[in-house]
Amino acid sequence: MWDVIVVGAGPAGAAAALGARRAGAERVLLLDRYDFPRDKACGDGIAAHALDVLAELGVTGAVDGYAPLPALRLVGPGGGAVARTLPRPAYTVPRRVFDARLVTAAVAAGAELRRHTVRRVEQHADRVVLDGELAARAVVGADGAGSILRRALGHPANPDRHLALAIRGYAPALPGPPEQLIVTSSARWPAYAWSFPIGDGRANVGYGEVLRGEPVTRAHLLDRLADLLPGVDPATATDLRAHHLPLSTHRPAPGRGRVVLAGDALSLINPFTGEGIFYALRSGALAGAAAAGTPAHAARRYAEALRDRLGTHLRHSSVAAWLARRRWVVDAAVRAARRDDRVYRTVVELGLGDGRLDARTLARIGAGVVARDRPPRH
Numbered sequence: 001m002w003d004v005i006v007v008g009a010g011p012a013g014a015a016a017a018l019g020a021r022r023a024g025a026e027r028v029l030l031l032d033r034y035d036f037p038r039d040k041a042c043g044d045g046i047a048a049h050a051l052d053v054l055a056e057l058g059v060t061g062a063v064d065g066y067a068p069l070p071a072l073r074l075v076g077p078g079g080g081a082v083a084r085t086l087p088r089p090a091y092t093v094p095r096r097v098f099d100a101r102l103v104t105a106a107v108a109a110g111a112e113l114r115r116h117t118v119r120r121v122e123q124h125a126d127r128v129v130l131d132g133e134l135a136a137r138a139v140v141g142a143d144g145a146g147s148i149l150r151r152a153l154g155h156p157a158n159p160d161r162h163l164a165l166a167i168r169g170y171a172p173a174l175p176g177p178p179e180q181l182i183v184t185s186s187a188r189w190p191a192y193a194w195s196f197p198i199g200d201g202r203a204n205v206g207y208g209e210v211l212r213g214e215p216v217t218r219a220h221l222l223d224r225l226a227d228l229l230p231g232v233d234p235a236t237a238t239d240l241r242a243h244h245l246p247l248s249t250h251r252p253a254p255g256r257g258r259v260v261l262a263g264d265a266l267s268l269i270n271p272f273t274g275e276g277i278f279y280a281l282r283s284g285a286l287a288g289a290a291a292a293g294t295p296a297h298a299a300r301r302y303a304e305a306l307r308d309r310l311g312t313h314l315r316h317s318s319v320a321a322w323l324a325r326r327r328w329v330v331d332a333a334v335r336a337a338r339r340d341d342r343v344y345r346t347v348v349e350l351g352l353g354d355g356r357l358d359a360r361t362l363a364r365i366g367a368g369v370v371a372r373d374r375p376p377r378h
Helices: 011-022 048-056 095-108 148-152 218-228 277-293 295-323 327-339 341-352 359-373
Strands: 002-007 028-032 069-075 081-092 112-115 121-123 128-130 134-141 163-172 180-184 191-197 202-210 238-246 259-261
Touching (some): 002 128, 002 277, 011 028, 011 134, 011 277, 048 081, 048 277, 069 327, 081 341, 095 112, 134 295, 202 218, 218 238, 259 295, 277 295, 295 341, 341 359
Parallel strands (some): 002 134, 028 112, 069 180
Antiparallel strands (some): 121 128, 128 134, 191 202
């Protein structure tokens, strides 16, 4: 019997395998339905916070060979923009490369990788059995937005307004200094397009919006991408793929008994920015450690660890998402960030890592809202 089985070998799954090994699990099995390297639809942005988690797991070199992106430019739905140096550089690393590097690290740490598609989950008093043949003391479900493990625990997919749809491709990088570019849209709000340079003349480009009960077509997504990024021709973009983003504003229970969920399977996508890799790595590492340390009580221990490490941040990001439903609040935040570097840094930490809102930032944004509503002097 395996000590821990991890279903899904993306960032959450690889981090779970690493976390389980570091917590003392001797036999860790990492399952995925694909061989690696494999592509994964994503913005490919790797924030410094994600690298912090990898360092804790003993992983280095995940972004080697890719140029740092020192700045982020954010365009508000009203057209105002802020461009500042990031507190720490970000990177754009295609998931075909990034995920394979993490899997390699997990295998090097002692996990066994196997290609397998899980279809059936059975929980018993002393074990979890997958497909009637693979048994473990505890299981981590890191199998993405369409998680089999999540469904086995009785949790449906996220409903509309807590689920986004995005399309991603690769196109020639836009001219200008290397920076992450996010262009929000007043139409179909909440929605935005992005362009993240890779450093080889290409950029990861895409567009996504929160679903609201209306059908969204591929043609619509590409039209919006072209409208928001006029320098990008979707007709010439390669590897265009759409994907769902289950937002953290509607999370299921972290697990039950010996089964826990991590990453997208737990709806850990930042509702403010759509960032998910930091959440995947952090939750995966915590899930793996809980599964290895106390398999019979993995769900309880994991829920406690998540609450301690991410609970306050997730509450604050939900508040930020609720405020950001109003376009003029986002425009006020952009203006405040343009005037005040501390506001900019707070917004970045909230959107890319585990930051929190603070009274000063809210006051500065609120002042921008008041100024917007104040009648002009004559």
